[in-house]
Amino acid sequence: MITPSTLNELVDTVWPVAELLGLSCDHIHFELVDGEDIQALASYQGLPIRYAHWSFGKSFGRLKTAYDYRLSHIYELVINSRPYFAFIDRSSTSAQAMLIVAHVMAHVDFFGHSRLFAPTNRLILHQTARHARYLAAMRQEYGTERVESLIDAGLVLADFLGPVNASQAVGTDPADVIGFVARYSPVLQDWEREVLLMLRAEAQYFWPQQISKISNEGYATFWHTRILRHLALTGDRLWDVAALNAKLLEVHPPTLNPYVLGSLLYQAxxxxxxxxxxxxxxxxxxxxxxxxxxxxxxxxxxxxxxxxxxxxxxxxxxxxxxxxxxxxxxxxxxxxxVPYIHVMEDITKSTGELSLWHNDDGRELDFYQLPFALAQIAQRLWGAAVQIRTIRQGAPHVARHNGTQWTDEAV
Incomplete structure (x- = not known):
């Protein structure tokens, strides 16, 4: 178990070596937390302040169970904000923490230089705190069930938000499905539209991380290996570092290990x-x-x-x-x-039904989940039927839900 003073010593040891090798980082605030705390942070996708929702509790239960049965271990979490925040499991040994600090510094260097993260809201912690306060107030005014059902339905569309760095107004890009619904839904009240825009804003923050899991983790692994090779490690520390590194690089097919693949690609x-x-x-x-x-x-x-x-x-x-x-x-x-789904605006405005188009790229939609997803949108967000044109088993299909009935027809 490490103490704050030990952690500061490790940062002072690793930081100049990382900078000498070519990494550049803004200020990082390191914080030691217990294992259960870091699982709670992970269940909120790494953000310590977010709105209340049952899905975060479900995620925490899954993570805690995996940790209790030694199936997984989260050693660190980094928040891409200003300043950066890095949470480290205090149960780590000093040698493990040395590797973790090097890994964190590489993540921060990646966040600071990658074009993917250029549009990121650096005040995300302030924004999510404001969202949490707003949703708590809406629960008081309209009741928990109405707010929860809105969030449930909104999360169905949260990843369909169009280009993250686009300058278009909300809902004007065909790929911005959640923005279109927030803007043009015939049944939502103003506060409900605001909640959808909050979900959209948080999804925009997470999107660059979603498309760079291999490149980001691989980059951090590539660099923590290089940094540690330049540090004078005693026998005990070398053993602890090697053991943790080996655990990070374990491969269990068919599960893909982004640390392994990403670091090998950067090495090449x-x-x-x-x-x-x-x-x-x-x-x-x-x-x-x-x-x-x-x-x-x-x-x-x-x-x-x-x-x-x-x-x-x-x-x-x-x-x-x-x-x-x-x-x-x-x-x-x-x-x-995430599937490519666009709004068919002309059809939507002429029929009143929310008409969507799935740009098939060889990955079929999940027809087990699709009826439930369309039902959520039809019942809670649009107040009318929702249809989506797609390809199923090589043939064009139109799936539709009017709020009470589901149909799926080949066309």
Whole structure:
């Protein structure tokens, strides 16, 4: 277990080495927390102040169970704000904390330089605190059930928010589905529109993280390894560092380990282009760009990448060349794994039904969840039928929910 004074000593040791090697970081406020506290932070997606919602409690229960049964361990959380905040599990050893501090510094360097995070609201903590106060007031005025049902339905659309760095007004881009509903819904009251815009604003903050999981974690892993190699570690500390690093780099197919894949991709870039190439990849590439630009057969083999049959109980990998693996990976991480859905504005305004179009990219919509999602939108947000045009099993389909009945027809 580490103390604040020990943590300060570790920061003073790691920081100058990281800067000498090329990282640049603004001020980071480090905070030691208990394991249960860091799980609570993670359940709120890393933000200590957010509105109350049952989904955060569900997430906390899942994380705590995994921690109690030693299935997972969260060592740190970094908030991309100004200043940056880094929460570290106080049960870590000093050697583990040294690795974690180096890892955190690399995350902060990534946040500060990547084009993906340029539009990020640096005052996110102030914003989420304001959202929490507003929603608490709405619960008092309109009742918990009405607010909860609104949040439930709003979260269905939260990731469909259009270009994060666009200058268009809310709801004017066809991909900004949640903005369109907030702006044009015929049934929402003003306070309900405001809540949807709050959900949209928070989703905008998280979106860059959603499309850079491999590139961000890989970059941090690449750098904590380089930094620690330049530190004089005693035998005991070296053992603790190696043990934690090995745990981070464990591979359990078919689950993808972003630390492993990302760090291998950055290592390949470093061998070919040096640190200039690494920094260029940090500045411009999301997960898709990193995979497309750096994946090789050797990396695919080392990271134990394969193509897996969904219904194969043994999770046996299908023999595939690197190009097929690259294409599958890109499809999996493209657009953060979120389907491309647009509003068909002309049809919507002429029929009164909210008409959506799914731009099929080979990933079918989940037809188990789709009826429930459309029902939430129709009943709580639009007050009329919702339909979506998509491809199912290779054929055009129109799925529709009018608030009471679900239909799915080939067209």
């Amino acid at each position: 870039i470093y061998r070919e282009q040096g640190l200039a190439g690494v920094f260029q990849a940090r500045d411009f590439w999301d997960d898709v760009g990193l995979i497309r630009g750096a994946l090789t057969p050797e990396i695919a083999q080392t990271a134990q990448l394969g193509v897996y049959r969904e219904k194969d109980a043994g999770n046996a990998a299908v023999a595939a060349d690197v190009e097929k693996i690259r294409q599958q990976l890109i499809q999996d991480v493209e657009h953060g794994g």
